[in-house]
Amino acid sequence: MAKAKTKETFSRYDTADYLETEADIAAYLTACAEEDDPTLLVAALGDVARARNMTQLAEKTGMTRMGLYKALSGQGNPSFATVSKVAHALGLKITVAAV
Numbered sequence: 001m002a003k004a005k006t007k008e009t010f011s012r013y014d015t016a017d018y019l020e021t022e023a024d025i026a027a028y029l030t031a032c033a034e035e036d037d038p039t040l041l042v043a044a045l046g047d048v049a050r051a052r053n054m055t056q057l058a059e060k061t062g063m064t065r066m067g068l069y070k071a072l073s074g075q076g077n078p079s080f081a082t083v084s085k086v087a088h089a090l091g092l093k094i095t096v097a098a099v
Contacts, residue, residue, distance in 0.1 A: 002071075013050060014050070015028070019048060019051035020051075025092075029044055031076035040074070042074060042076070042083065043074030045072055045083065046072030046073055046074065048092075054068055054069065055092075056087065060089035061085050061089045072086065
């Protein structure tokens, strides 16, 4: 007798759901920065923004929520000024180190 197949369902994975502490955020952004891929780093900043509350971030940066979502989606191409403004509003500091 054949066993009935069961369909497995999975919930949508969202990195923002797992960025609970400052240490989590720092480790995540550091790992993404080490990949040397600006698109990945901007998308990671978007994950942090969603974890922290996009509405409050929009108020702090003076940008719209939709503008932030677009800029930080990984498909957007935000200026360095935008990235810097978002990082500052999130309480982050961008630093440069020799490789």
